[in-house]
Amino acid sequence: MYLSTTAKFISHRKLAYFVMSLIIALTLMVVTNAISIVFNVQKTMDITPSIGNNTMGLWIKNTQNNADFNGQSLSDRNALLSVPGVEEVSFTSPIPFGGGGPEAKVKTLLNDHVILSSVFYADEKLIDVLQLKITSGRNFTASEITADEESPNVVMINAKLATTLFGEENVAGQSIDISGKTYVITGVIETFVGANASLEMGKYTVIFPQVKLGKWTATLVKFNSVPPPNAVKLIEDTLYNNSQAASRMITSINTLSDLRAALFKKDLALQKILSAVIFAFFLISFATIMGVVKFNFAERIKSFGIQRALGMSEWDIRVSIFREFFTIAFCGGILGLLSSWVLSSYLAQTYSIVDYPVWTFLQAFSLIVTLVFLTLESQIRRSLKKSVASLLVT
Structure with missing residues (x-):
C-alpha cells in the first residue's frame, strides 16, 4: 500500500522528481571524484618532503x-x-x-x-x-x-x-x-x-x-x-x-x-578549481531540492488540511512525504553510485589517479540526504500551519 501510494505521488510529479534525481546523481558523480582527486593531489604533495629549505x-x-x-x-x-x-x-x-x-x-x-x-x-x-x-x-x-x-x-x-x-x-x-x-x-x-x-x-x-x-x-x-x-x-x-x-x-x-x-603550482591550482566545482555542485543540488520541495508543497497545501481533517496525524503526513522524497534521493544515489564508479574507473585506468572512493561517496550522499531532510522538515512545518488556515478560510 505504501509503495503504491508513493508511486502515485511520484508519477504525478515525475518531471520535477526526475530532474531532482538527475541533479543528485550528477552531484554525486562529480563531487565524489573531485574530492578523491583533491585528496590524491594533496597526498602526492605530502609525501614529497620539503628538503633543503636553506x-x-x-x-x-x-x-x-x-x-x-x-x-x-x-x-x-x-x-x-x-x-x-x-x-x-x-x-x-x-x-x-x-x-x-x-x-x-x-x-x-x-x-x-x-x-x-x-x-x-x-x-x-x-x-x-x-x-x-x-x-x-x-x-x-x-x-x-x-x-x-x-x-x-x-x-x-x-x-x-x-x-x-x-x-x-x-x-x-x-x-x-x-x-x-x-x-x-x-x-x-x-x-x-x-x-x-x-x-x-x-x-x-x-x-x-x-x-x-x-x-x-x-x-x-x-x-x-x-x-x-x-x-x-x-x-x-x-x-x-x-x-x-x-x-x-x-x-x-x-x-x-x-x-x-x-x-606543484598546477596541482594547487587544480585543487582550488575542483574545490570551487564541489561547492558549485552542492549549491546547485541544494537549490534544486529546495525548488522541487517548494513547488511540490505549493500544490499540496489544501490536501494536507484535508488529510488532517480525515484523521491523519502530523506524523503520518510527515512520514509519507519523507518516504516520497527519500525514494527520489535513493534513486539519485543509485544512479550517482553507478556513474561515479564508471568515471572513477576511467580516471584510474587512464591517469592512474583515482581508486573508487567508496567512503567519499557515502559522505557526499549522506550530506545530500541531510539537505533533503532539513529542507523537508522546514517546509513541512510551514505547510501544515498554512493547510489548517486554508481550511478555516474555505
Missing part, C-alpha cells in the same frame, strides 16, 4: 670546450664556500624539484619486475647539504666520487624503492640490476624523491656517485639559515669574479623551496 640550486654552463671541468667546478666550490653564510656545496644532478632528469629501469636479481625510477648523480656532500637521513647502510665515500670515466658499481636508493623491491628498508649490501648492470646498494635514504616528484617514477630514486663533471654542472649551495635576500647576487658575483676558473655562465638559480612550490 639550500639554493644553480645550473652552471661552462662556455669553453675541452676544458678541465672538474678543476673548474672544484675552484667554483672553494669560491662559494668563502661566501658568508655558506656551509657546504654539493655537485648533484639534476637539481631536486627542478623537473626532468634521467631515468633507469631497476629490478632485483631474483625478480623481473622492473620499476622505472628517477636518477641522481651526487657526491658525498649531498646528504649533509639536504640533511637527509640514511636508514640503512652508509653514504658514498670520497674514494667512490672519482674523476674516472667508469663509475663504481655502487648506488644509494630511497626507502620507497627499497620497500617496493625487497619489502623492507634494511637492504644495504644487497645487489640490484639497473638497466642490465649489477650495482651494490651502499645506503637507503629515508625520504628523497626525484626531480620530477609529481610523476609516478619520481617516487623511486636511484643515486649514482657523481663522477666526471661535464659542461653543465648542477650545484647545491647550503646556507646556515634561510638564504639572504641578496643570495643570488652573492653567488653570481662570487662565480663571475672567480679568476681561477674558465668562462661560464649561470643559467638558473633558485631556492629549493621555490622549486618545490613551482613543481
Whole structure:
C-alpha cells in the first residue's frame, strides 16, 4: 500500500522528481571524484618532503670546450664556500624539484619486475647539504666520487624503492640490476624523491656517485639559515669574479623551496578549481531540492488540511512525504553510485589517479540526504500551519 501510494505521488510529479534525481546523481558523480582527486593531489604533495629549505640550486654552463671541468667546478666550490653564510656545496644532478632528469629501469636479481625510477648523480656532500637521513647502510665515500670515466658499481636508493623491491628498508649490501648492470646498494635514504616528484617514477630514486663533471654542472649551495635576500647576487658575483676558473655562465638559480612550490603550482591550482566545482555542485543540488520541495508543497497545501481533517496525524503526513522524497534521493544515489564508479574507473585506468572512493561517496550522499531532510522538515512545518488556515478560510 505504501509503495503504491508513493508511486502515485511520484508519477504525478515525475518531471520535477526526475530532474531532482538527475541533479543528485550528477552531484554525486562529480563531487565524489573531485574530492578523491583533491585528496590524491594533496597526498602526492605530502609525501614529497620539503628538503633543503636553506639550500639554493644553480645550473652552471661552462662556455669553453675541452676544458678541465672538474678543476673548474672544484675552484667554483672553494669560491662559494668563502661566501658568508655558506656551509657546504654539493655537485648533484639534476637539481631536486627542478623537473626532468634521467631515468633507469631497476629490478632485483631474483625478480623481473622492473620499476622505472628517477636518477641522481651526487657526491658525498649531498646528504649533509639536504640533511637527509640514511636508514640503512652508509653514504658514498670520497674514494667512490672519482674523476674516472667508469663509475663504481655502487648506488644509494630511497626507502620507497627499497620497500617496493625487497619489502623492507634494511637492504644495504644487497645487489640490484639497473638497466642490465649489477650495482651494490651502499645506503637507503629515508625520504628523497626525484626531480620530477609529481610523476609516478619520481617516487623511486636511484643515486649514482657523481663522477666526471661535464659542461653543465648542477650545484647545491647550503646556507646556515634561510638564504639572504641578496643570495643570488652573492653567488653570481662570487662565480663571475672567480679568476681561477674558465668562462661560464649561470643559467638558473633558485631556492629549493621555490622549486618545490613551482613543481606543484598546477596541482594547487587544480585543487582550488575542483574545490570551487564541489561547492558549485552542492549549491546547485541544494537549490534544486529546495525548488522541487517548494513547488511540490505549493500544490499540496489544501490536501494536507484535508488529510488532517480525515484523521491523519502530523506524523503520518510527515512520514509519507519523507518516504516520497527519500525514494527520489535513493534513486539519485543509485544512479550517482553507478556513474561515479564508471568515471572513477576511467580516471584510474587512464591517469592512474583515482581508486573508487567508496567512503567519499557515502559522505557526499549522506550530506545530500541531510539537505533533503532539513529542507523537508522546514517546509513541512510551514505547510501544515498554512493547510489548517486554508481550511478555516474555505
